[in-house]
Amino acid sequence: MLIDTHVHLNDDAFKEDVEGVIRQGLAAGVELFFVPGWDLPSSYKAQELSHRYKEVYFMAGFQPENLDGVQMSDLNRIAELSDDPKCIAIGECGLDYHWKKDDDTKTVQKAFFLAQIELANRVGKPMSIHARDALEDTLELLSAVPVQAGAVLHCYSGSAVMLERFAKLGLYFGFDGPVTFKNAVKPKEALTACPLDRLLLETDAPYMAPTPMRGKRNEPSFVRYVAEEAARIKNLPLREVEEKTTSNAFDLFHVKHD
Template sequence: MLIDTHVHLNADQYDEDLEEVIERARDNGVDRMFVVGFDTPTVERTMELIEQYEFIYGIIGWHPVDAIDCTEERLEWIEQLAAHPKVIGIGETGLDYHWDKSPKDVQQTLFRKQIALAKRVNLPIIIHNREATQDCIDILKEEHAEEIGGIMHSFSASPEIADDVINKLNFYVSLGGPVTFKNAKQPKEVAKHVPFDRLLVETDAPFLSPHPFRGKRNEPARVTLVAEEIAQLRDVSYEEVCKQTTENAERLFKLKA
């Protein structure tokens, strides 16, 4: 049994075959999926999906790339929706310095506001970080995000940074498809290094499809390939990875087995 802790089943890429995608995941032992909404349409779709499927839970927030489009009204809306019993986290939020749609200061302000929101609703926060690692960590520390904890989603930084976010910020580290890539040295090091009780798995589907499907549309069934790679890297059984990462997700999000 596995949990895909970060998937975008609310994306347009699944409009034609969502039921089949979900069925493949369930057939492969992925018994729960956490769907992440990050703007108005995807948050709305997330709320629909958590009502429709017992085994789908929602994480809602506003993406840093689109920070410039986020209004106070949208944040109030997200906070209201967070009262739903199947909304289990706030995000994905954070910083993305790769794209230039939203200025850095706008991203940083929104990031701080969403940390504050997560504290008010007492939910963990899911962090998107692209080319902004130190600023992300600095803001999380300044805003005392350790009070709620969360996930460094699709983690791509060093083992030393992983230690920092785990020990000082009470965070978990989540790995996805890139850990399976042949030349992904750093994610493989992280997979071996992170304490087993702080490790999570995800797909970020439809993005970041693992080997041998790299470059193709990803889907939650392929989180099994991530778990298999981690098992090999840590020299443990696939079943152990499934059991431990599931327990970790249940602990962080306060879910029953």
């Protein structure tokens, strides 16, 4: 059994065939699909999918690149969404200085990240954290204000050394398609350094399809390629990687699924 712990089934790329994509995932051994929001509409869409498909669970939150025009009071809607029994986390939230790195952008992103950490702590949920080109600030913020119910650094893109610093805070690490790319030295080193009991598998579909599907629309069924690469790098049977990452996902997200 596999879980795709970060898959945007709420993205327009799946508008036409989301049911078929879920069915293909199930056929490939993916039994659960965790769908994060990146703003309010996508969080509501994720909720709707979780009500339509029993294998889908959702997260609600504001991703740092989607804060234009967002008010702090909009977080009240996220808090309401988190009341839903199928809401397993606040996310995806965090810091992203890839495209914009001016001081104003950083200040706004940090304020919303901090407010969403506080929200998660208030409602007792874990978090899915998006951190791109902003790992130092992310580490600093999480050290100052820890997520009490735990968190995953989704699509981990940092070094092995940085991973070890985050691991000391008790974080989980999500690995995705890039770790399967042939020349992806840094992600492979990070996965090598990732403790097995902190490892989560994800696709971040529809983006970043793994080898050998690179260039295509990514789909949750492709999480298998990430699992296979993790087994290869960790020199473990695939079955053990599946079991361990699945139990990690249950430990962090407390999904009650039967």
